[in-house]
Each structure stands twice: as structure tokens, then as C-alpha cells.
Amino acid sequence: MTDAVTDREDTMGAPTAGGWPATEAEAVAEQERIRAAADLSSPGPAPGEVRRIAGVDVTYDEESDLLVAAAVVLDADTLEVVEEAVHTGRSRFPYVPGLLAFRELPGVLAVLEELSAPPEVVVCDGYGYAHPRRAGLAVHLGVLTGLPCFGVAKSPFVFDHAEPGPLRGDSSPLLDPLRSPPEVVGRALRTRPGVKPVFVSAGHGISLDHACAHTLRLTPRYRLPETTRGADGLSRRALRELKAGRREPYGAAER
DNA sequence: GCGACAG
DNA sequence: ATCTTGTCGC
Numbered sequence: 001m002t003d004a005v006t007d008r009e010d011t012m013g014a015p016t017a018g019g020w021p022a023t024e025a026e027a028v029a030e031q032e033r034i035r036a037a038a039d040l041s042s043p044g045p046a047p048g049e050v051r052r053i054a055g056v057d058v059t060y061d062e063e064s065d066l067l068v069a070a071a072v073v074l075d076a077d078t079l080e081v082v083e084e085a086v087h088t089g090r091s092r093f094p095y096v097p098g099l100l101a102f103r104e105l106p107g108v109l110a111v112l113e114e115l116s117a118p119p120e121v122v123v124c125d126g127y128g129y130a131h132p133r134r135a136g137l138a139v140h141l142g143v144l145t146g147l148p149c150f151g152v153a154k155s156p157f158v159f160d161h162a163e164p165g166p167l168r169g170d171s172s173p174l175l176d177p178l179r180s181p182p183e184v185v186g187r188a189l190r191t192r193p194g195v196k197p198v199f200v201s202a203g204h205g206i207s208l209d210h211a212c213a214h215t216l217r218l219t220p221r222y223r224l225p226e227t228t229r230g231a232d233g234l235s236r237r238a239l240r241e242l243k244a245g246r247r248e249p250y251g252a253a254e255r
Numbered sequence: 256g257c258g259a260c261a262g
Numbered sequence: 263a264t265c266t267t268g269t270c271g272c
Contacts, residue, residue, distance in 0.1 A: 057262090058262080060262090095261090095262060096260095097259080097260040097261070097262090098260080098261085100261055100262055101261095103262075104262075124261095125261085125262070126261040126262060127261050130261085131261085136261070137261075137262090151261080153261050153262090154261080154262090155260095155261065155262090156261090157259095157260070157261050158259075158260060158261090199261085
């Protein structure tokens, strides 16, 4: 009776504000415009040319429909936290593979506004150019903000890659198998020896080489960049506190 | 038609 | 994404 697409649209909820897409078709059309506006040729800032580098992430609560977006700005040299911000909102778009940006960006844009000054580079939790329409989260955020952005994802999504060498810094091309010949869209990068690689792709205003260099600078101890770890931790913490605060003190919640 | 599918 | 304890190892 209904296919998967219809089911997803049925879960999208109330009409959205600010011209945000209300359907998957609108979102796809918007991605075509985003792709056309992306800067994929600038080398952008290299490590050492940057002071403030930020990570952004969003955590969701299924039942309440609430979300918390977090931004953590690090000193690019020392990796110390220099600023943090959170923003609470409500989900405007469901998770649909290939349309993640429409779920995450309202919160991310809002939390970036909370910062005292814009960061010089933003690291996204997901993909950039490595996307079916070359318009992943990091591309989209970069186009909307004008900030250099790149993506570091934890899983290969729809792309292919050979196993990188075992050492930190080893990498292999991330390939889109749906193009002939397969196009290089990113890199599987080993950030810790013997540990599963991360998947880096350029977004906007920064090259893949620089994105990988930043990623290695941000991973002195763990697989994932400190920016991502910081933003993920902060958003989870903030959502947990928010839920605790909304609950009645003695479990007298239902009414 | 079916499975896969960033977070 | 989220549900979840302990456990092995540097």
C-alpha cells in the first residue's frame, strides 16, 4: 500500500519554517543547488594556519522529538577546549540515508551562531563530497556558512575502499562504485595503528589532503577526532540533563 | 522486487 | 542514532 518513501514522509511532522524542505524531492532538488555552489578546488587552511577548529554534532531523543546540537572549539595546536555551545531544538526532518544534512543542519547552524566568533574550520560527523549527489553534510554546511568544512565518518556508507596499511597515517582511496570509472570521493584513513580507519572527505573550501592532515592532528590518542569526541560528548550530556530537568522530581510525570 | 544505507 | 556491563590492555 505504501512504499518506504511514503512512510518516511508521513513521519516528517509539522510544516517546517524558513523554507526548509518538507519532502524528500524538495531536499534532493536543494542538494543539486548546494553541489553547484560548493568550493571544491580551494586548498583551504592547512594545519598550522589555523587557531580555532570546531566540531559539531547532534543528539536526538526519540520519544520527545527533542534534539541538542553541540559545538566544541579547540585550539588547533594544543587541542584544548577554548569554547563550547549547545542549542536545543526539535527534529524537523527524519533520518534518510543521503539526506542527513536536512536532519542535522538546523541545529548545527543555530549552535554555531551561539559561538563568540566563527571557527576557522569545522569538522563534521559524516560525509562531505563523498555523497550520492556530492552534497553531504560538510558540503552543505560549508555552502551555507562559507566556512571551510570537511567530514569524518565512522562507516563507509555506500562507498568502496581497500584496507589501508596498518600504521597511523596509512590510507586508501574511497571510491564511488556507481561511476565509471569509479571516482575517488574521499579517503579511508588510519588514525590509530591496527584500528578501523575513519572515512574523510572534503566539504567546502578545503582540500582532501588538508582535511586528512587536520584529521591526523586531531587524533593523537583516539580513532575519532577530538573535535567529534568533544561535540558528541557535550550533546549527549546536555540532552541527558535536559531530560532530567523536564522530569518531575518523584516520577509524577504522567498527566 | 530486494537489499543497502553517513547519523 | 540508540539500547547497554563488564572486560581486556596499554
